[in-house]
Every structure is written in structure tokens, then in C-alpha cells.
Ligand SMILES: Nc1ncnc2c1ncn2[C@@H]1O[C@H](COP(=O)(O)OP(=O)(O)OP(=O)(O)O)[C@@H](O)[C@H]1O
């Protein structure tokens with residue numbers, strides 16, 4: 163059984179159909195990259211899997227370990243192991259990054275019947291992970307995402323992913339806004355998390371990311387459909403030739 | 414499925430106000446209604462000296478002339494209160510206790526349920542508790558230790574007997590009986606409350622704490638608190654309040670007076686969790702409270718912190734009269750209104766002395782159909798050279814059916830004074846909630862986290878043990894506020 167199975171997924175916003183029958187199957191240990199022009203539905207796909215309100219699923223299903231994801235509320239999905247690194251992380255004024263992280267970690271622990279993390283253990287853990295991601299020490303004292311630069315926000319997303327150890331991680335353009343060094347650091351962070359029982363769905367516009375995070379599969383999403391799938395070489399081809407060929411075919 | 418959900422919602426409603434139980438205890442009550450006999454009854458019950466009875470009657474007679482002066486300027490809506498339809502005195506039947514061992518076990522059980530550390534062995538280290546149950550003070554803990562240091566911490570009814578000079582000198586000196594409708598009523602019928610005197614030069618080493626609870630049906634609670642910090646002394650005082658869940662509204666009209674002499678400092682913290690009424694706005698406490706501090710001495714300082722989560726209606730403006738040169742007043746407030754609760758609360762900072770400073774940090778949170786108003790006055794007198802005020806009022810809205818209002822009044826009669834006012838209004842967005850939930854938090858945890866972040870600055874000023882409680886309370890009082 164696949165870890166995450168997306169079957170014939172149709173999604174509309176209002177009268178407009180955005181996803182028009184997506185099929186994707188992510189096995190444990192795999193990294194899938196999704197590429198595609200602006201506005202073709204990549205973030206929509208991520209949001210629908212994560213449970214954001216405002217989308218109508220008109221057909222199809224998404225299964226996590228064979229279980230219907232749409233029967234779960236957004237927080238249940240998260241606790242079941244679905245993680246979304248947001249394309250546009252939200253600012254939460256007044257809430258320090260560290261208390262946010264702690265609350266999230268404890269929510270997961272409670273659901274798993276574990277006791278809450280103790281303050282020392284938490285600090286040690288966070289310190290180690292922020293360091294590995296090249297984040298400043300005082301970052302976690304600041305309100306979450308408030309005044310963070312674009313790159314800092316993305317690192318904070320990866321920090322959260324690292325701490326929450328999801329089963330399926332969706333990275334929605336986590337590479338955009340990162341400088342060259344940061345791209346490497348963040349990719350290392352992702353690679354360190356690759357495991358037999360974990361899958362990644364990596365959305366990106368740039369093939370360069372895939373030099374660092376080497377995908378098992380690459381999919382081209384155009385106009386709400388997967389227009390082509392292939393191996394890593396597909397990303398190189400897209401970089402060279404653009405989406406013109408698929409846009410014609412998919413229309 | 415729908416039925417299950419309904420049941421779950423009902424259970425949650427019941428659990429939500431966990432202080433909503435009634436203690437089955439026999440009470441000694443005054444006849445219903447208010448007249449001179451009621452006042453004589455109260456005074457006789459307390460075995461008061463004549464001067465005290467006279468002062469009550471004077472207040473009562475004045476109150477009768479105020480029939481048309483019940484304040485209406487606040488942004489609050491409630492049916493006219495029938496003052497004859499309430500009991501003004503209710504005491505658990507069993508008075509005069511020599512030690513804690515004599516306290517009715519049922520009462521102790523109640524306090525245990527409330528989480529009040531009444532019994533010495535169960536007490537948080539360093540907290541002395543004066544517990545007021547309806548109208549009388551039940552037991553004062555740690556009394557002896559405090560006595561040895563010269564601190565007086567006792568029910569005010571006891572202070573009337575034992576320290577008449579102090580009471581005569583200071584009672585009504587900050588909030589005179591003519592002050593306002595509710596204060597006048599209180600001066601006539603107050604039943605108990607705490608009295609604190611901190612002697613010169615002493616930093617009171619423990620938090621002093623009072624717990625108020627309204628238990629009887631249809632009783633009003635009119636407590637009176639008087640705190641005097643003599644020269645160079647310091648005290649931190651905490652007040653907590655709960656009441657059982659009742660369908661009818663109950664009146665609470667307290668008066669608190671603080672006096673800080675030269676170089677003295679008083680920190681007064683309140684966690685107010687009176688029953689707020691049910692989700693449809695039925696029942697709940699009417700909280701009409703006059704709290705005022707006089708910073709009489711040079712360099713004196715008073716700091717009010719309030720966390721107001723309960724009551725159907727809150728009408729409350731803890732204030733500072735900054736008389737002494739270099740004296741300072743601070744007001745930190747969190748007011749949460751959910752469902753049909755209404756709060757009109759804020760402060761008055763009256764600058765009279767030179768170089769007086771005041772700081773106001775107000776955080777109003779409104780959810781459901783609630784209304785939340787900050788009302789504040791900063792007045793700078795002609796002689797207050799170099800006076801400074803900083804005011805920050807932030808409002809947070811949850812949902813789109815609630816209201817938040819900020820009404821700041823600034824009056825300056827001295828050109829050297831400086832005042833600053835900042836105000837913001839924000840909303841918890843769907844995106845923020847989704848972001849938190851995507852990290853595994855329930856919606857309620859998310860709301861609690863965001864709101865606690867919003868009022869952190871105020872909660873941080875609470876004594877440590879209570880800050881944690883207050884954080885939880887913030888979450889609990891907003892349960893069910895989204896979706
Ligand atoms: N809530 C919404 N209301 C209206 N239109 C929406 C909504 N969400 C998505 N859309 C539309 O759906 C389309 C797909 O949007 P989506 O954000 O999924 O694109 P994307 O592939 O992630 O694009 P990009 O590469 O620019 O991030 C866009 O045309 C967008 O405007």
C-alpha cells in the first residue's frame with residue numbers, strides 16, 4: 163500500500179474547476195517533485211491534502227495509509243503525519259516561535275499518548291536543529307514569522323518539519339526566496355529526513371533544487387492535470403524547453 | 414451523528430464553567446430587600462461600633478437620593494436592576510472560628526474544588542489567603558507569621574474592631590461614600606472584605622491573596638478592601654473570584670481602596686472569573702466595581718493587573734491618583750468577552766504631583782456576540798510638571814459578530830506634560846488558525862495560543878503561580894468561540 167494515494171482528485175473553487183483528476187502515488191522512501199506553470203493548481207493540491215477550507219472536492223479521494231484523509235479535520239491530518247511547508251507562511255504576532263514549536267510538538271505527543279516535552283529537552287533539541295539550519299539563536303524568541311525575511315520564513319518551515327517528523331511532507335516552493343547557501347542548508351535538512359517510511363512531495367519552479375534533493379519521480383502539473391511524469395531528467399528537459407509542449411496537449 | 418455532536422456540545426457547556434457548582438451549606442441571611450433595617454441587621458451581625466453603623470446609614474441615605482443617577486454612560490445594556498429583589502447578607506451558619514480545623518469541611522471542600530490553597534499544608538509556599546464566602550471572611554491563613562512581622566491581614570470586619578484608628582482614617586478616603594452610585598451602595602451594605610496594613614520599611618515576603626465566592630442564590634456581594642502600604646513598604650496582593658452557575662443575574666459591587674505612602678509600592682492583581690452567563694446570555698454576574706489607588710507619598714507606586722474573563726457585565730476602572738511627586742501608576746488589563754458578555758473597563762490616571770508617570774496596557778479580546786470597550790482617562794493637572802503617560806490599547810476580534818471599542822480621554826492642563834496613545838485592532842484570521850492546525854493543534858489550542866500571545870505583556874506582570882492559571886483561563890473562556 164502506498165503511503166499517500168491521490169486518486170482521481172477533482173477540486174473546484176466556486177464554479178471553477180482547478181484540479182481535474184489528479185492521480186499520484188507516494189511510497190515510503192520516495193521523493194516526488196511537482197513542477198508546473200504559475201496558477202496550475204500546485205498549491206491547491208497541497209492545501210486540499212492538508213485540509214484548508216474553501217475548496218470543494220467534487221470527486222476522488224486521498225488516502226494516508228489507506229485511510230480517508232477527507233474524513234479528518236486539518237489538525238487530525240497533521241497529527242496523523244501530514245506536514246505542509248507553506249508557500250506563504252503566516253505571521254502570528256505575539257506568539258514566540260519557541261512557544262509555537264512547543265505547542266505543536268506537545269499536540270503531537272499528546273495524540274500519541276506521550277508525555278509533554280520537558281523544557282530542557284525542548285531547548286536542547288531546538289538549539290541543535292536551528293544550528294543545523296543555520297538559523298540565529300535568538301530567532302526562536304521572535305514572534306513566529308513576524309518580520310522574518312523570505313528566506314528566514316522558509317527555514318522556519320523546515321525547522322518545524324524537522325521537529326514534527328511527519329510521514330508525508332509537502333514542500334510548497336520552499337526553495338523560492340532562498341539564497342544559494344540557504345538552498346544547500348535547507349536541502350541538507352530535507353535529505354537528513356529521508357527515510358524508508360517517509361515520503362516527500364516537493365513543489366518547485368527550479369530544477370536546481372532537484373540537484374540537491376534528488377527526486378525519484380518528477381511530475382508536470384498543467385491546467386489541473388498531470389501532463390507528464392518521469393525521472394529526474396524530466397526536470398532538466400523542462401528547464402531547457404519550458405511548458406509549451408504540455409500546455410498545448412493539456413488544453 | 415448530529416445527536417452525538419449535540420451531546421458533546423452540551424457536555425462541553427457544562428464543563429466550561431468548572432466553578433459553577435453550588436455548595437450545600439446552611440446560611441444565615443438578612444431578609445430580602447434593602448432598607449435601614451437591612452443595614453442595621455448587617456451592622457448588628459458584625460457587632461459593629463456605632464461609628465461604623467452611622468457611616469453606613471449616611472451612605473444609605475445618600476444612595477436614596479441617587480435613584481436617578483445609576484450610571485448609564487458605559488457601553489453596556491442590561492435591564493434595570495431591582496435592588497429590593499436581592500439579599501444583602503448571607504453567611505455560612507457557623508461563625509467565629511479559632512482555627513482552620515473548625516472550618517466547615519464542606520467549605521474547605523469547595524475551596525479545594527476551586528483550587529484555593531486554604532489549608533496550610535496544601536498551600537503554595539508564600540501565599541496567604543483570606544477567603545470570602547458570600548459575605549463573611551472564612552479563614553485567614555498564615556495570619557500568625559504575618560502578625561509577627563507587623564503586617565495586618567484580616568477580614569475588614571475584624572479590623573473595624575481591632576484597628577479602628579486605621580480604618581477610620583483611611584476607609585472612604587480614596588473612594589468616598591459619595592463617589593458613585595455603586596460605591597455609595599457598597600458603603601452602606603458592604604459585608605466583608607480584606608484589610609491589609611504593611612508597616613514602614615517592610616517588603617511583605619509573601620503574596621497576600623483573597624478569594625471571593627458568591628454561593629447563595631440572589632445574594633449580592635459587596636466586599637470592601639482596604640490596603641495601606643506605609644512608608645517604604647511593598648506588598649503584592651492577589652484577588653480571585655468565582656461564582657456558581659445560576660440562571661438569574663447576581664450583583665457584585667465591590668470597592669477597593671489602596672493607599673501608598675512615601676516610597677511604598679502596591680501591586681494588586683485580579684483574576685476575575687465570575688460566572689459569565691450561558692452561551693445565550695442567560696444569567697451571570699453583574700460586576701460593578703470601584704477600585705482606586707491613592708499614591709499619596711513621594712515615589713510611591715501602584716500597579717494594577719487585571720485578567721477579566723468572567724461576569725455577564727463588567728464595569729470597572731481601577732485607577733490611580735498620583736498625588737506624590739515622582740509617583741507612578743501602572744494598569745495592565747486583559748478583558749475577554751465571549752458569547753453575550755459585555756465589558757466596559759479601563760482606568761483613570763490622575764496626575765497631580767510633579768514628574769508623575771503612568772502606563773496603561775490594555776488588551777481586549779472579543780468573541781461571539783460580545784462587546785468589549787476600553788474606556789480610559791488620563792488627566793494631567795496644572796501642577797504636574799513633567800508628567801508622562803503612555804497608553805497602549807489593543808483589541809483582538811474573533812469572528813465577525815463581536816465588537817471592540819476604544820474610548821480614550823486625555824485632558825492636559827500642563828504644557829510640560831507628555832502623553833502618548835497607541836491603539837490597534839486585529840482579528841484572528843482563518844489563515845492563522847489553519848496554519849496552527851496544520852501543525853497539529855486543535856482549533857481551541859490555536860485560539861488559546863494566539864490570544865495568550867496577544868496578552869503576554871499583561872500576563873507576565875502576574876505573580877508566577879497565577880500567571881499559569883491565567884493562561885489556562887484565557888483558553889477556557891474562549892472555548893467554542895470559533896466555528
Ligand atoms: N481560494 C481561491 N479563490 C479563487 N481562486 C483560487 C483560490 N485558490 C486558488 N485559486 C485559483 O486557482 C488557480 C491555481 O492556484 P494555485 O495557487 O494552486 O496555483 P500554483 O500552481 O500553486 O501557482 P504558483 O506557481 O504561482 O504558486 C489560480 O488561478 C488561483 O487563482
Ligand SMILES: [Mg+2]
Pocket residue numbers: 204205206249334
Ligand atoms: Mg503555489
